[in-house]
Amino acid sequence: MKNFGFSLSKDRQIDFDKSDKRIMDFVKIEEPTFNICIACGTCTATCSAGNFTEMNLRKMITLIKRGEITGVRAELSKCMLCGKCSLACPRGVNTRNVIFKINQALEKYSL
Amino acid sequence: MNRKRVIVIGGGIAGMESAANLASMGYDVTLFEKSQELGGHLLGWEKLFPTMRMGKDVVKFLDKGVHLAKVNIVKNSNITNASKNGNLFTVSCGDGAKYESEALVLATGYDIFDAKRKEEYGYGIYDNVITSAELEEIFLSGKPLLTTKGEIPKRVGIVHCVGSRDEKVGNVYCSKVCCVTAVKQSIEIKEKIPDSNVFCFYMDLRMFGMHFETLYKQAQEKHAVNFIRGRLSEACENMDGSLLVKVEDTLAGKPLRMSVDILVLMVGMVPSEGTKKIGTMLGMNFGANGFLKSQDQHTMTSISNIPGAFFAGCCGSPRTINNVFADARSAAMMTASYLEAYDIEERITYI
Amino acid sequence: MKAEGKQAIWKEYQKEIADDKYFYVRSCVRQNFFPGSETTFLRILREELGKDIYEHACHTTCTGIGYHGDIVPVDTMMTVVARQFAMMTEAGYENLVPSCITSFGIYTEVMDTWHHFPETEQKVRDYLWKATGREFQIPKNLAHASDIVFKFRKEIAAKAKYQLINKETGKPLKVVEHIGCHYAKMFPDKGIGGAEYPYVLTGMIEEWGGEVIDYPERRHCCGFGFRQYLVQANRGYSMSCSHKKFESMKPYQPDLILTNCPGCPMFLDKWQYAIAELEGKTYGANGQGIPVFTYEELAGLMLGYNPWDLGLQMHQVSCEPLMDKIGIEYNSETKYHDKNGNSLGVPEKPTVLKVSL
């Protein structure tokens, strides 16, 4: 292979037809309130871990729904499961169990 | 004593309801409808948001209203002229008939945005791109929703704001009903094809009406309808006839592409040709968006710049059915008070 | 795909194209990239169609590359454009025909700006007068060279020796048409067929016997993107754009790609080599790549011109397999000879892409 000093750039676009939706499918069944998130971000605003890190549950839920799951494990490992997000959520998403179930899915599919 | 006469133009919800109300107050009302059937756009809708009741129930209610109050109905009316001479309005039809009245209510409604103008979505070019109105026709006909190849769609995309809030097509306003229509239709698709995945591509979800938010939550919770915040930049046809859509998922902060088997365009409301035609004949004022303009946005709704000429329903702005009912009754009330020589303009203290 | 839907749109986006008496302005880069193309255009117009087409030895760049590369300020660009107009006016022509899509975009943009802001036009007139003492008329008609070929596509077809038909199967060749971004994306009503479903190349392909394929990434840019290509570190991005298009058109098995922009054929052609070297991946049959043509080259081929006069030996992806498919006669011996029969030297063979030398 030749070296031209450049190479193909990685596509930033989410290819929904090919992305990995296993976590989404699992969590949707196990914790149906996963579906009713409106991505308002209240959870992230109150997040104890989010105080100190980039942890963003709102974004994580959105990305999992799109099958973009790289980095989910690392992000999720910061969660202390304290439950502030559950109390703050205006829509009644059981965020703690969403996280618990995402963890299970990560384990189940060795992601 | 001769009864005072009112001409109502447009046999949709607004026209029928204001005609029925005016006639029930004792006026001699003549209702003009350009087609051969009363009911307007409502005839094309199966179920209505947010209650999912049948559209035809509402048509029946309206029908009964005009018949019980003995409204004179002129169907297939081809109005060639409408004008005000002195205190009398005159309307002439294509068959030479002439009608006169002391007051007039314009209820000429809206037209559906021509989705072909949003060329990048490929309506009229790609096989499986349809409009919300066409989807409703499918529901109404009782036929199954199938791709042009006759297959049951696995994925359906719904594009909000087609022809609304879009400077590119010259419509900067919100058509109000499309968001909740999308939610309603996505629920209906899921009820008919439970295995399908429905994706709504929205800019903002404007669930302003009572129970709309509940319907939206129901769509998410019970039917697992997906909502992706991002406007389609374009749709392209894949080899298999499915459509590749491109959006930015603004909540994920990434561009996204996906294939859908059917793409439904939520077409908005535009001022109808009839409104333009008859409003111009009468010399009525139009607002910047091409809908009829009231004398004052807050206090003088339904009241046009022509004394004795009023308007009701979607010829004034996009409205939901319940808003049209309220507007039609308000226009009827304003018409009646005009005929009883009530001077509302007297109350205007501002300039 | 509903053909009538596209036809309806094409009907809507018609454009007036002058019939004769053209003032031709060349492209900066095409003469290097595809040196036979512009010559062929002039030859077809003059010899086949008998048109009056004039070019001025002193015309310069339109500065489009510099303008879009954020190097040349807009006032400078407009003044240079005004100078071209002045030369046209001086030569007694009113119909401007740029060879380059970017120039076409620049002229359109300038004319549209002046239309909406007459004070800007006045300002530029002053600049030009102060700088060169020249005056000008705004062109009566502006058409890209591909518009001209589109206009006379039937006449060319009538004189053609070949058609875009596979001589073995008798079936039309599958052609990808790629329109330069600046042709209609900025001013949709200035392009034949508009921005979403441009008809300018499609019209030629259909007229000359081929079949157009519409693939999902049809509207995507080739990746030239001025600054993207000019800076070496950004070239990966440029190449990725072409790569995206190849991946998207691949399942349709196109026989050739037709373009109307200086940059597009260059990148769609050369990136096939680079992608092959970097990724080991080729498109088209037998690892030979998909040949890319300018509309002038294709018109010349149809008319039976010697492919080496058209400059096809300069292509990275070899054109011979396609010419074989159509049945075009050519002499491999003279491929790398100049017009006097002297050898030009033979290029090095790529490691992955299969080429005919």
Add this chain to the structure above:
Amino acid sequence: MKYDPFVIPFCLGAIILAFVLIYKYFSWIFALNKTDKHKILKGIFSVRIFKAIKEVFLESLLHRKVFRVNPMLGYMHMSLAFGWLLLILGGTIESKVHSLKMFNTPYEPIFFKFFNHDISMFSGAEEFKFVMDLLLLFVLSGVSLAFIKRFYSKLFGMKKTTKLKIGDWMALTALWFIFPLRFFAESFTSGIYHNGGFLTGTAGNFFASFLPLENLTYIAWWAYSIALGAFFIALPFSRYMHIFTEVVLIFLRNFGIKSTKEYNSFSEFEIHSCSRCGICLDKCQLLTAARIKDTQAVYFLQSIRYNNLKEGKAFDCMLCGKCQEFCPVAIDLNNIRISKRMEFASGNNNFDYLIPKIEKTAPIIYFAGCMTHLTPTIKIAMESIFKESKTDYLFLDKDGGICCGRPLMLAGEILNAQKLIEKNVKLIKELGAKTLVTSCPICLKVFKEDYELDIEIVHHTQFILKLAEAGKIKLNKSDLNVVYHDPCELGRGSGIYDEPRTLINKVGNLKSISQEKELSLCCGSSLAGIQLNSVQKELVRIDTLKALEKNNPDCILTACPLCKKTLAKDSSIDVKDISELVWNGITESKIVELTQNSN
């Protein structure tokens, strides 16, 4: 030697039972860790053994705790357990006295009347006859109550009775038959040989009048033996396993062995000690209010025993601890539940990002807790009280601190909780404070149980009370009528019932409610209820509020930010934390003071 083939079923059953029990108990004891084994060895030769025996007598035989819940239920259990034991003891003595031998066949006492037709020859025979018949009657009364309970549980103060497994049905059927069959066998025998007492003798004569007893007697003895044998064989596979296991458990407990948050063989003793009496059913709000019917402790333990525990069963629980409070066997249900949740937890956390920066320290550390940050009024009240009392304190989690780890633990993420605990322990130890005050009972429990800090750990109600008693703040008693909601983690969880009440009485008039202290209800938002849905939580919440709002108090007081936030959602009555009422009182008295001064 007295022998007849009909004793074989009994003997076989008894031998199998003995083997199974010995095998199980020894393997479980063997699997205990070293420390626990050591405790057993030490315990056997100490006074603890007498305490254990006493407890066995009171709980396993007399069923004192069951009596407390419901006397009828208590009597039923006692008559069966204690009555049967007495019957065995009585029979043994009777047979020994009769044969005048120290050792006779082990089945002889059981089938005494079959082998000894003429028993009038030994002294005291009539007394024995009377006593044995009385005991039989005692046991039979228990059997009939058990029979009635199965079909009419309300009589026993229970709305629900437990659902049965196959093993249970076998054992239960056998058990129902044992004593009636004994009654028939002895009566029939007496009908022929007149060796019965007041019960079996009378019945025997009665049966003899119309039944061919010569044929029936032998069959009856066979049936009696078969019922006994069947019961013994089914026992280890049924809930009656508790009869023996509970005894061992009481000994182990008295030796100082405790349950842990990890499942071990002591947990096996605990789950096999469950008699499935079903007392936990009615105590569970998830059943009574939220209509979840399969998750209560009895079913949960049953699933563990039969190796079919599903995730939902482990997680549909608020760990409010009410079932545990009333469990007659005192099984540590919460710990078992947490230990089983661990099997479903899969998070692998990394809390390296938590680097707390503390510049100063103070003798008293205040840890508000995550939930308190969502109820700022509690935070403000506490900070004000600290300042008012001139307490030198450090607000440890002022800027949103590190979670205490209890929420992770409640979800079964014990290893991850441990990581957080380690971080917090290190931090708190570095600070070198004397007292740790927290506003959150959830934090309090984990601080006390799992942190192993050598400092005083108090809930803010305890702390405020101390401040008041030391005269550091002056409380102002209002004329509000208030009720107090015991937070689960503070009350049943940490045993703190009195201090909040003493404190409340200093600032208002505490009215007692029907379900308080050990009986108190859960607010429904427990962090342990991780998989409960919003409707289920709401049902619990409404149920609890109904009890609290019953006498229309002026204010509902609680001592937990989560309870407060939850109850306030649907309450028509003001819900406050005790600290808020305390601070309100202080500010009010200050205003009065200022007004008087200015006048």
